[in-house]
Amino acid sequence: QLKPSVKSVSMAMHSAFRFVLTALLGPIRVASFSAEEAALTLDDACHSDSSGACALELLHLRAKASQSPESVAFAQSEGKWCQKPAAKKLWQPSAEGGTVDIKILTYNLFWWNLFGVRGGNGNSAGHLIKKNMKDQPFDVMGFQECDDGKRVLEPVGLLAQYEMFQGDHAVCVAYRKDAWEELGKGTDDVGEDMGSHYYGKRGAVWMRLKHTETGRKMLFVNHHGPLEVNSGGQCGGASVANNLVHLMQQRAEPGDILILVGDFNANSASLTVQEMWSRMVLLHSGDSFGGVDNIFGNMDTSSIVSTETLGSGGSDHNAISAVVKVGAGTGSRRLMKKGTLPPSEASEAAKALTIAPPGDDWQHFWCGRLEDQTEYVVPEGGWSLAIAHNPGAGEAHDVAAPQRCCRLCQREKKCKSWIWVMWAGNGPLCKLNDALPTKKVANSQVVSGLSATTAAVLASKMAKKTAIASLDSVKNSAAVDESSDEDDAPSETADAETADAASDTPPETADAATASSSCKEAKPGETCYDEIMWARTNGFFAHPEWYPGLTASSSTAEFQKVVHANSPGKCPPPC
Numbered sequence: 001q002l003k004p005s006v007k008s009v010s011m012a013m014h015s016a017f018r019f020v021l022t023a024l025l026g027p028i029r030v031a032s033f034s035a036e037e038a039a040l041t042l043d044d045a046c047h048s049d050s051s052g053a054c055a056l057e058l059l060h061l062r063a064k065a066s067q068s069p070e071s072v073a074f075a076q077s078e079g080k081w082c083q084k085p086a087a088k089k090l091w092q093p094s095a096e097g098g099t100v101d102i103k104i105l106t107y108n109l110f111w112w113n114l115f116g117v118r119g120g121n122g123n124s125a126g127h128l129i130k131k132n133m134k135d136q137p138f139d140v141m142g143f144q145e146c147d148d149g150k151r152v153l154e155p156v157g158l159l160a161q162y163e164m165f166q167g168d169h170a171v172c173v174a175y176r177k178d179a180w181e182e183l184g185k186g187t188d189d190v191g192e193d194m195g196s197h198y199y200g201k202r203g204a205v206w207m208r209l210k211h212t213e214t215g216r217k218m219l220f221v222n223h224h225g226p227l228e229v230n231s232g233g234q235c236g237g238a239s240v241a242n243n244l245v246h247l248m249q250q251r252a253e254p255g256d257i258l259i260l261v262g263d264f265n266a267n268s269a270s271l272t273v274q275e276m277w278s279r280m281v282l283l284h285s286g287d288s289f290g291g292v293d294n295i296f297g298n299m300d301t302s303s304i305v306s307t308e309t310l311g312s313g314g315s316d317h318n319a320i321s322a323v324v325k326v327g328a329g330t331g332s333r334r335l336m337k338k339g340t341l342p343p344s345e346a347s348e349a350a351k352a353l354t355i356a357p358p359g360d361d362w363q364h365f366w367c368g369r370l371e372d373q374t375e376y377v378v379p380e381g382g383w384s385l386a387i388a389h390n391p392g393a394g395e396a397h398d399v400a401a402p403q404r405c406c407r408l409c410q411r412e413k414k415c416k417s418w419i420w421v422m423w424a425g426n427g428p429l430c431k432l433n434d435a436l437p438t439k440k441v442a443n444s445q446v447v448s449g450l451s452a453t454t455a456a457v458l459a460s461k462m463a464k465k466t467a468i469a470s471l472d473s474v475k476n477s478a479a480v481d482e483s484s485d486e487d488d489a490p491s492e493t494a495d496a497e498t499a500d501a502a503s504d505t506p507p508e509t510a511d512a513a514t515a516s517s518s519c520k521e522a523k524p525g526e527t528c529y530d531e532i533m534w535a536r537t538n539g540f541f542a543h544p545e546w547y548p549g550l551t552a553s554s555s556t557a558e559f560q561k562v563v564h565a566n567s568p569g570k571c572p573p574p575c
Contacts, residue, residue, distance in 0.1 A: 082191055082235040087245035090279060090298055092471045094255030098214035099327025101305065105141040106261035106293055108317035109152065121314040126156035128313030132321065137161065139176050142222030142261040146172035167205030173222045180209040190243035191226040191233045194372045196402050196447065202226040202233065204244060206251050219252035223262035228403060230270040231370035237271030245279050257326055258298040263317065267291040268349040269368050269455035277346045277467040283307065283324065285349040288317040290358065290366055295322045300470035301342040346467030353456035360411065367406035368455030376417055376437035376448040383414050383434040389427035402447040405430035409451045416454040420447045436533045439553060440541065458538050519575035522560055528571035532559045
């Protein structure tokens with residue numbers, strides 16, 4: 001239920017117990033045990049807590065776990081139920097129908113603390129919502145960590161205006177009854193927590209509605225993402241994003257307005273959010289924990305009337321809202337010069353990773369990126385540091401969990417990537433590297449990832465390459481911010497990549513005859529080398545269709561050839 005202060009929980013105090021079981025069970029990933037609740041209360045995030053609230057939180061979260069024996073006992077690496085074929089491209093809202101303004105809210109309620117420990121804090125969450133309804137009421141609201149949505153709205157007199165649906169996984173949705181009528185609702189699972197911090201499957205609660213005045217239909221989806229933060233869980237971020245798109249394809253009809261909100265447990269450093277940038281338009285991103293709260297839609301950026309970060313209301317997340325106007329020609333007044341669309345908010349969301357980086361303490365910590373059951377292969381010859389698990393030697397040698405390995409990487413300026421091995425003879429092993437991976441290999445005993453600084457750099461590149469301002473591929477190139485510096489602006493080919501990403505087709509290859517005929521081997525520190533590394537470690541895995549003929553094992557020269565063909569101004573051909 002789950003925020004970094006809890007998601008980052010150490011397993012050092014019961015690591016020996018886990019080691020024995022791991023040795024006995026081989027490939028089965030030890031995930032959760034009945035004795036874990038007591039051990040988790042000894043995490044360093046709880047050391048300064050004399051009130052017992054931390055213990056209460058952990059017990060509350062454990063109660064929310066799936067109760068099936070297999071999920072309570074073990075999270076297995078086999079049988080990736082959540083990996084599905086690539087979902088088809090989504091659609092824009094129908095051009096037919098009247099104009100409708102839609103005000104949207106997403107809000108993680110921090111339930112265990114705000115309601116469980118503080119008894120609702122004088123209904124502070126409800127008062128925050130009511131305060132921000134003076135000019136215009138919310139049409140739809142999505143709550144995460146929501147044990148009882150009625151308890152949020154009823155004390156402040158709002159429940160009579162809204163229909164509340166309590167979905168699975170402590171996720172709630174509400175809609176305004178005098179403006180919309182319900183056509184259907186439910187919960188679909190889209191992901192599953194990593195074995196290192198397993199509470200079960202993660203879903204998305206959906207509700208299909210009809211606007212009573214215009215007849216327009218809308219699918220509203222509220223998602224609370226899997227752990228660890230920025231991992232996408234066992235199936236990975238790209239799979240979670242793909243499953244969310246599958247859900248909308250299945251639960252909506254072409255022409256429906258689509259709104260996706262939630263605490264994704266993933267910010268713009270993650271593959272989850274970056275993949276969503278190319279599938280839907282980012283309407284607004286919050287500022288909590290690097291920006292894990294997001295609002296996406298299928299309308300273009302000119303439809304955005306306003307966005308706002310509302311404050312916490314007693315939660316550890318800030319609530320965020322957006323207002324969109326859907327209808328023929330409604331956004332024309334917001335077109336920029338030359339009739340282009342305003343840029344996506346993705347670049348600003350990526351910048352926020354650098355402006356407000358993660359803290360080192362567990363309450364404010366988040367890892368740049370984690371990829372479960374994945375081993376990074378990095379070039380030899382660079383700086384690296386192997387750390388065996390030895391908590392008796394001090395915290396810097398405690399690598400009982402992947403998050404701890406990532407935190408050590410983020411403390412070391414030279415570290416760009418890291419690899420955590422569940423069992424390396426005498427216990428876990430953490431390896432820090434000063435290089436990005438050139439290859440990724442499936443390995444059920446390994447978790448790999450990137451430092452927050454490295455992930456932020458890649459997020460900035462991804463925002464420029466793939467974030468769309470419209471699902472209409474003709475307009476996607478307008479996602480580029482015209483005010484950006486020329487050196488930072490994507491090439492025309494990059495714009496084409498953005499457009500084609502939305503239509504699930506690869507970018508057209510530039511005519512090699514127009515490129516420079518001089519060849520050169522890309523070297524670290526050069527723009528070309530950075531582009532190749534981005535393609536190998538990020539672009540290929542998010543969009544393999546952009547790299548026809550290549551595999552994860554393709555050489556640097558082979559990637560350079562494709563990068564050169566697409567962006568000859570950035571990369572010469574390999575020799």
